[in-house]
Amino acid sequence: MSSRLINWFKFSSPATFYPLARKISVASAVIAVVLIAVGLYMSFFVAPTDYKQGEGYRIIFVHVPASWMSMFIYLVMAAWAAMGLVFNTRLSAMMAQALAPTGAMFAFISLWTGSFWGKPMWGTWWVWDARITSELILLFLYLGYMALRAAIDDPRRGDRASAILLLVGVVNIPIIYYSVQWWNTLHQGSTIKMNAETTMDETMLITMLIMTLGFWAYSIAVAMARVRTVILERERTASWVRELGLAGS
């Protein structure tokens, strides 16, 4: 029991996490490539045509997983931020920092693909309904987080200040998620529900889940690769980094 605990703390130190991150990154990258390739093949060639939307609906195989990831990554970042504030661990802030660009990218993809779907289906590129507006706010929160980090020179102040911003922004996540239930929005409700039958064809559902898992693997791979560079940059004066032969000169 106690040795387990020690192991955990061992990996919370950047020096021991650095090589581990590489292994995780490579493994996830392989998984991501496979899953996304399979997922895309299924979305274009295997999944049946929708009875109403025809072929245009296929964009949801990117749109829905991207939207989920954009919200989920934010929650993960906020959890790291809270951990960093409470335990004063350096690695948690680095993890949040490494995840941010990926989260912002998914928020952007979600809005972009949604817009492409909305034009033929709804008849408009953009509406200011609650779901779409709150997702846009999420994108702004990601950008604000990255801007705040970049503006603060002292890394420790940057960690803590941006962590507070992340925690403040968490309010937005349930608003995005429940907006379609709380208000009569143009955006449809959730197809995949926790407490009711899924109103989606099985093949479509499987395709979507494969894409989602692929996006997960992608996010992990990219975040781990990025956290390695963040660790090197932040720990450049530490002796273990110098021993790697990367710093200096």
Added chain:
Amino acid sequence: MKARHKRLGIIVVGLAALGLAAFLVLNALEGNLSYFFSPTEVAEGKAPADHIFRLGGLVEQGSVTRDAGSLTVKFVVTDMAQSVNVAYSGILPDLFAEGQGVIAQGRMGPDNVFIAEEVLAKHDETYMPPEVADALEKSGKMGERHPGSKPL
């Protein structure tokens, strides 16, 4: 000790205030915060008389008529209880069809016809292949799965 009591007091006041906030939100959600109005609400006079608003509902089966030589379309939007006549001239979205959900933005004109300036199709959260849809249609289960058929 005293500081701890103080902190406890702050927490109690804070929780009470958050409760009040939740009550106010629920109170607000019962009001007219919706993105659109249903035909029933229009019939009850809840929609603004002299102002742009959004009307949401289903396009009634067999109600769509097109004027020859122009883009003007006339149809009826219904929520199964009440219905409103709509006139629109412009390009309709792909998903626009009889029995499908729509949201029209515009204002009430004379003769109680809703003059739409923009018509958007409201999609539901159901995805299935056409064969399945046909089968459901034949067995008469389509309505059950169609969330749009409940009053919006």
Added chain:
Amino acid sequence: MTPGSTSPSLQIDRLCCVRGDRTLFHDLSFAVSGGELLHLKGHNGSGKTTLLRALAGLLLPESGEIRWQGENIRALREEYARHLLYLGHHNGIKGDLTAVENLRIAAILDGYALDEETAWRILAEIGLRGHEDLPTKHLSQGQKRRVALARLLANRATVWVLDEPFTALDVAAVQLLQDVIHRHVADGGIAIVTTHQEVAMIGANTRTIELGRRDA
């Protein structure tokens, strides 16, 4: 000084502070108790101010603990603040308020009432007679510092953390401040002071710690 029988004590346990890339000090441990004056010395950039800010609870150390009466000041927070008086590089006075107003507001926020009469008396004692009712922005640097130092006379805190209190003061004021600090220590209080001038901080209970000595 403090109610209760135990003598006040401040323990610094394996403190480590980092600024940017630079570790200012690490594994710094010492203790100060009532009746002691701690004189911190060190060259520019040796971390004197950082240490004082950590002692005040403003700065979160990288690792290590600061304990007041055996409890971490991070956990005590306001309880510790009640016993603390910190004077940093900034005077902490508002230029738009008069000396009296500044002193009284500071007192109320510090948790005790200071009537106008006492405020006037204290300001006279610190050598600001005739300037008590002027917005402090019209005062000279030395006079502003005196307004800030007036808090030492008004406050009943046990731990004084003073960062370069002698800057901008004339000879008479330096003498006065030295007396005030020694009186505080003699009464059983703790004073932690940095100076880089050669000000005689010698007293019966003076200890000196020098930060950032590279010869070790």
Added chain:
Amino acid sequence: MLEPLYWIIRRDLTIAMRRRADVFTTLIFFVIVVSLFPLGIGPEPETLRQIAPGIVWVGALLASMLALEQIFSADHRDGTLEQMLLTPQPVSVLVVGKILAHWLVSGVPLVIMAPVLGLQYNLSADVLLVLMASLLLGTPALSLIGAIGAALTLGLRSGGVLLALLVLPLYIPVLIFGAGAVEATASGLGGQAHLSMLAAILVASLVLAPLATAAALRVAED
């Protein structure tokens, strides 16, 4: 606990009264921004009436955001802020006091001025009343939410622009329900639901924003 709250408000109001010019800049900014729109859009009364709620609200939002930078920066510069963090008072209570004082100085004048500006847009009396009510509930929420951003960007080089980037997204709900209340009243629907939502945002931010602001101030003074 209420005593320090009272004193911090009194302190900040005294200082504000001694530098009255700062108070008026916010108000003048608000008046100018709102008055620019009729010039740019043209004098068509129907158009103006339709866009009025949005314009007055956006104007109030920008004005209150500009005023935000001042809320902690002076205290940060002269060291009174670090002294506040070292008092035995809970920092969030002092923060509430500072924000309230700030709102009294920069927010209340906007609320009072709004109906006068609304007249430029041919708004009727009951709409003006709801406009005032929405601003009365909305502007303190703006100050509370904005204070978090002001504390986070305290003393940073690019503080002003960054503050806007952080705070404006968080302002969006207030803007939606604030302008929505006026809009709903103007179209004859009644703005109670929107006002209730604004009140909810105000109450929630009154509880949560000072905690976040206090934490951010501790970080800024680290």
